[in-house]
Amino acid sequence: MIKYIILGLSFVCFVGGVSALAMAQEGATIPTKEAQEHIANDPMVEEQKEAVQASRDLIEALVNRIKDEEKKHFFLIYNTYNLLSTVEVVRSDVEEAIEQCGDKNADMKGELNQRFDEWDDAIETVMDEANDNLDNLVIAQDYAKKKEIKHIFKSLDEAREATDSRFQKIPVTSSEACAALNKKMDGTQENLLKLLRSTLVSFPQAVQVLESGEVPMDTKQDDTE
Secondary structure (H helix, E strand, O other): OHHHHHHHHHHHHHHHHHHHHHHHHOOOEOOOHHHHHHHHHOOOOHHHHHHHHHHHHHHHHHHOOOOHHHHHHHHHHHHHHHHHHHHHHHHHHHHHHHHHHHHHOHHHHHHHHHHHHHHHHHHHHHHHHHHHHHHHHHHHOOOOOHHHHHHHHHHHHHHHHHHHOOOOOOEOOOHHHHHHHHHOHHHHHHHHHHHHHOOOOOHHHHHHHHHHOOOOHHHOOOOOO
């Protein structure tokens, strides 16, 4: 179990950075040439290494002292928190892209802002439910103090921020790119809502799904797409 959690930590740091931005802007963002060269020459800078290692140490300290069933519960908390944090990054990136698109394309600003408000309201409603469910998962366990869980959450945020800070986000604000962003918000809204709804399960339900190998209804892919 600890192996999967540690592997997941590196993955989530990546999701919180580059791929979250890609999800947000659906092709409407490009990294600078300098950023690309930096990534190629040093895929993991020292600050990011230290932040990831700090999270790894905290997670190992907890997981190594708890029972197998408790590890499953913590893994559910861990994955849920990371998913919610990633969605928040996406929301922030989309908001920034919409704002800059509106500034550069006055004729599109009203339409862009209206669609973003609808998009964000829909996500926030389910986000609130998901955060409440996460709080309940933390309250329901007795293998760690709430303070320790929150400390781990903070370390994950710091690891994500260290990763994200390596990349300079430059929204492409041509009318074509902004129109494409607006058009694709239906798809990003649907996908983010599916991800969020997948977290709205109790621990027993989550264990049942994992053991059965079934995919939650909200996360199944539509074969017609």
